[in-house]
Amino acid sequence: MTPPRPTAAQRIHTRRALGYVLMSALLPGSVQLFAGNRAVGRLATRVYGAAALVGVIVAFGLLVLRGPTLGLLLQPWLTGALRVVLWTLFVAWVLLLIDAWRLAHPLRLERRRRLALTALALGTILAVAGVTTTATEALVAARNVGQLFGGGGETDLKEGRYNILLLGADSAESREGLRPDSINVASIDAETGRAVLFGLPRNLQRVPFPESSPLHPRYPDGYVCDGGECMLNGIWTLGEENADLYPGRDAGLEATKEAVEETLGLELNYYALIDMHGFQSLIDAMGGIRLDIGRRIPIGGANGAEVTKWIEPGENVLLDGYHALWFARSRSDSSDYERMLRQKCVMSAMVHQLDPMTVATKFVALSEAGKDLLRTDIGTGAINDLAELALRVRDQGMTAVNFIPPMIVSAEPDFELIRATVDKHLSGEPTVEPSPARSSSAASPTVTPKKTADKPEESTSAAPTSSRSSAPAPKPSAEASTETTDLAAVCAVS
Secondary structure (H helix, E strand, O other), X not given: OXXXXXXHHHHHXXXXXXXXXXXXXXXXXXXXXXXXXXXXXXHHHHHHHHHHHHHHHHHHHHHHXXXXXXXXXXXXXXXXXXXXXXXXXXHHHHHHHHHHHHHOOHHHOXXXXXXXXXXXXXXXXXXXXXXXXXXXXXXXXXXXXXXXXXXXXXXXXXXXXXXXXXXXXXXXXXXXXXXOOEEEEEEEEOOOOOEEEEEEOOOOEOOOOOOOOOOOOOOXXXXXXXXXXXXHHHXXXXXXXXXXXXXXXXXXXXXXXXXXXXXXXXXXXXXXXXXXXXXXXXXXXXXXEEEEEOOOEEEEOHHHOOEEEEEOOEEEEEEOHHHHHHHHHXXXXXXXXXXXXXXXXXXXXXXXXXXXXXXXXXXXXXXXXXXXXXXXXXXXXXXXXHHHHHHHHHHHOEEEEEOOOOOOOOOOOOHHHHHHHHHHHHOOOOOOOOOOOOOOOOOOOOEOOOOXXXXXXXXXXXXXXXXXXXXXXXXXXXXXXXXXXXXXXXXXXX
């Protein structure tokens, strides 16, 4: 049986009811202004109008003054307050919408139209709830980022470059003190984004301190110990043992920064200390990384322990956080120099595979992992500039320079040669490409990992001719002849 056609009055009532719900959804309080409690309507329209104005101001700030605006939005106190405000506005909006639905007198509508009106109201509430949840999750991520980037570093450029110390360390309870296993400095041209990553071996000895360092009087000839090996990765602990020389400062960090600056001849802007266990969480949050693996890498086997499993070679191998951590840090059947190269391969994969879609869909998990991953003195005000610079670095690729044998003998390093090599690469002069016919004392193998970008990453430890020092490169020792590893035989970014 065909239902009776609605009367003109019923059609007008239906349109009015739908209009009430839509008006309340788009302009909270507008329905109450003319059909309900006018005082509530005036208050609601003013509050939501002010909120809309703030949103426009923030959007304008992100377009015109992005750095300061981001710096303000990443303040933990502000993100916490905004989360409370957003949920308060949402709850009030729901109450206004329900009141608008009530004012539409849905019980006077025919059953099918009443159900449609109610479904529209509920659907609108669920949609706005989803938007509010996403916005508050973004604020949680912003709070995490704000807590991480506390500032304190040097914001002024160093001869037109940002120089950032990158330390990889293990904070496991079984280890006494903090000894960085991975020590690198990324030097980035602030205009072009051209970047060079200088890698120092953790077992570098005789590391010098600048004359301004409180440790220089104790070690005027570098970090040398009687009857023992004093290595670069032990300077953090050395600083902590002499904390009285660094009042009010992080003694281990300051001593390490001084030694690295003097070794490379660079002034540092910032540092980032990466906890390798937090690193595992970050890769899991990314969904893993993909590498082309050239040889089997053992899991376990450290300090004489049994090798329990292997990471098998192959192309486009997906590694979760656990296996990526073992790939980067496995010591068994390997050398420190190969580990340096594997770690750079993993870092390169993270840079190129952390795409915008991953960030957009997993930003809360990434920010939570970042809290456990990183310590840094980069401030929130510098995040925007460094993020834009990182995009240019990603487009150009990064040259990696590893100070390893046979170029450098860790027990007797030529520091003039190290500084001359740094100057050579930062001046933009062409990188020396060693060939098989060249003497092995001149350079260690040059490696160019495969990348998805058009401009491949270059990795070299070639020793350029130095205008600062005519000292030849050290002759290869047993250390140099046995512990130089070609990264291409180990891994490449898939």
